[in-house]
Amino acid sequence: MTRPHVVPEDFPRESSPGLVSGRQPKLLVRETNGRYYAGITDEELWIRYDACEDLAGQLADYGLRKMSGSGLSFDAALGRVEKGLRARVASGQWDFSRDEVAWMMKRAGELLSGTVNSDRARNAGV
Template identity: 50%
Template structure:
């Protein structure tokens, strides 16, 4: 099986931060039992998989909401983005702002692909 390719537009999570105090500090992230000082390609691939999966789940959910409420895509997406942002803000979901932006862009792309109709719907 070939290695999965991460799209060029997927955000790179370079951890930037500042911690006050006189002593020098090192910004790290815990990954299981290890602490890492920079995002690895493996960690980026994992984040990509999570974000892509969410976009694939949000697309049919958005289609359903559009159908139930007679919303256009342009009406539905801001509501969806607000809902995602609220879950991130309330610490229900762990995504960076750049990842949320990418998820919404990807969800739009998925929604723009026509859904094939089953023979019974024709």
């Protein structure tokens, strides 16, 4: 039995932006498997979340390497991670919304903080 995909409540659920010219109001929809959708499907939401969660983990690992290798503070390492993420999104290398970037930075901070705290506890003999 497969477990259903669960997307956290704090993950952005924005619909795809669209613009259609004309005088009459229009509803922007698309057809997928014979059904019409005004936003993204549950599967598309899961795919976006999964990609963001994976990248947040990679960003936290990168931040940890910066902290241990370069001696950067937590905030400085997280700032460097955010700068790189925003640069790649701005250049078009990565396709994430502003809200997804904010979510990934929050999540990367949580993951990095958890790793740093567990390392400190392990080093203190707790």
